[in-house]
Amino acid sequence: MVKAVVLGAAGGIGQPLALLLKANPLVTELGLFDIVNTPGVAADLSHISTPAKVEGYLPPDDGLKKALTGADIVVIPAGVPRKPGMTRDDLFKINAGIVRDLATGIATTAPKAFVLVISNPVNSTVPIVAEVFKKHGVFDAKRLFGVTTLDVVRASTFVAEVLGDLSAAPSVTVPVVGGHSGVTIIPLLSQSSKPLPSGFASDKLEALTKRVQFGGDEVVKAKDGAGSATLSMAYAGAEFASKVLRALKGEKGIVAPSYVHLSAEKASGDALKKEIGKELEYFSAPIELGPEGVVSIRPLGTLTDYEKGLLSAAIPELETNIEKGVSFIGNSKL
Ligand SMILES: NC(=O)C1=CN([C@@H]2O[C@H](COP(=O)(O)OP(=O)(O)OC[C@H]3O[C@@H](n4cnc5c(N)ncnc54)[C@H](O)[C@@H]3O)[C@@H](O)[C@H]2O)C=CC1
Numbered sequence: 001m002v003k004a005v006v007l008g009a010a011g012g013i014g015q016p017l018a019l020l021l022k023a024n025p026l027v028t029e030l031g032l033f034d035i036v037n038t039p040g041v042a043a044d045l046s047h048i049s050t051p052a053k054v055e056g057y058l059p060p061d062d063g064l065k066k067a068l069t070g071a072d073i074v075v076i077p078a079g080v081p082r083k084p085g086m087t088r089d090d091l092f093k094i095n096a097g098i099v100r101d102l103a104t105g106i107a108t109t110a111p112k113a114f115v116l117v118i119s120n121p122v123n124s125t126v127p128i129v130a131e132v133f134k135k136h137g138v139f140d141a142k143r144l145f146g147v148t149t150l151d152v153v154r155a156s157t158f159v160a161e162v163l164g165d166l167s168a169a170p171s172v173t174v175p176v177v178g179g180h181s182g183v184t185i186i187p188l189l190s191q192s193s194k195p196l197p198s199g200f201a202s203d204k205l206e207a208l209t210k211r212v213q214f215g216g217d218e219v220v221k222a223k224d225g226a227g228s229a230t231l232s233m234a235y236a237g238a239e240f241a242s243k244v245l246r247a248l249k250g251e252k253g254i255v256a257p258s259y260v261h262l263s264a265e266k267a268s269g270d271a272l273k274k275e276i277g278k279e280l281e282y283f284s285a286p287i288e289l290g291p292e293g294v295v296s297i298r299p300l301g302t303l304t305d306y307e308k309g310l311l312s313a314a315i316p317e318l319e320t321n322i323e324k325g326v327s328f329i330g331n332s333k334l
């Protein structure tokens with residue numbers, strides 16, 4: 001029996017993500033929470049002929065607590081999306097408080113659940129969840145994940161496009177490490193499972209790297225005020241959730257990049273800090289998953305000089321984003 005819960009389930013990401021979780025045969029119960037519209041979304045999904053029993057909850061009558069009771073995995077896409085001209089950090093003002101309050105609900109009702117944070121800015125919202133959990137004495141770094149899968153999905157697609165064979169996209173794997181905003185997104189294209197064409201020019205490599213780093217902006221611009229990536233994010237979120245669930249069920253050797261606290265597995269986390277050359281608390285790297293969550297954090301491996309430059313450029317912004325999330329909770333009473 002597996003209960004999955006989506007917080008922000010009526011939104012642009014929440015609805016298609018809930019659909020994909022309803023379609024996942026590993027899920028037997030699906031709890032949907034939002035401040036609006038969840039009864040309708042739940043009624044609609046409940047007619048789909050898959051195992052999951054679906055319930056929708058709203059804030060009155062302890063809806064958050066009811067949604068979270070018995071949760072094994074909680075996915076959080078609640079919060080406002082970007083409009084053209086905004087950075088992800090501009091969302092902090094509104095989303096930090098939303099994520100803090102939802103994290104408080106999880107800490108008190110489902111402290112053992114795996115928590116997958118989608119709400120932006122991920123580089124700061126994951127530390128917010130961790131700090132809330134620490135205040136409640138329930139923080140387990142192995143179970144907290146910032147969802148960076150969309151960067152990986154984009155890298156696979158864009159590399160396949162460069163190779164002129166979109167049908168290769170599902171089998172192209174590119175480690176994307178660092179964080180989830182602009183220059184903190186570091187695609188390690190030299191490690192693509194399908195190499196780029198030999199003699200791939202450096203200006204093309206730079207353009208491809210930038211496309212992965214700023215793929216979110218491409219969608220924000222195209223949607224022209226109507227929000228940011230929702231469908232590709234729902235796909236990516238469901239992919240990552242499915243890997244976490246398969247690992248929970250005992251499948252071995254599942255690896256997926258995610259933004260985690262580097263204490264999640266001490267030896268490999270410390271080794272990664274050495275590779276990065278900085279005492280960062282959080283970083284996105286390929287993670288081996290198991291029934292208890294993080295089993296180990298994989299090393300970055302050999303970086304090209306260009307990728308080393310990307311890493312150096314990412315570190316100051318990551319540090320600032322992490323500190324912003326940590327100090328938001330700071331000494332505040334919850
Ligand atoms: N990690 C990633 O790769 C990505 C993250 N995002 C982020 O995901 C978030 C959601 O994006 P969209 O779904 O497009 O936005 P949206 O506005 O369509 O949906 C957000 C939903 O959250 C709900 N919500 C607001 N406050 C809430 C609360 N206190 N409790 C529960 N639900 C609440 C809203 O009612 C709405 O239904 C944004 O912060 C966006 O930046 C978006 C794409 C990719």
Ligand SMILES: O=C([O-])CC(=O)C(=O)O
Binds near residue numbers: 082215
């Ligand atoms: O760009 C945004 O604001 C949404 C997001 O995180 C992405 O699409 O990667």
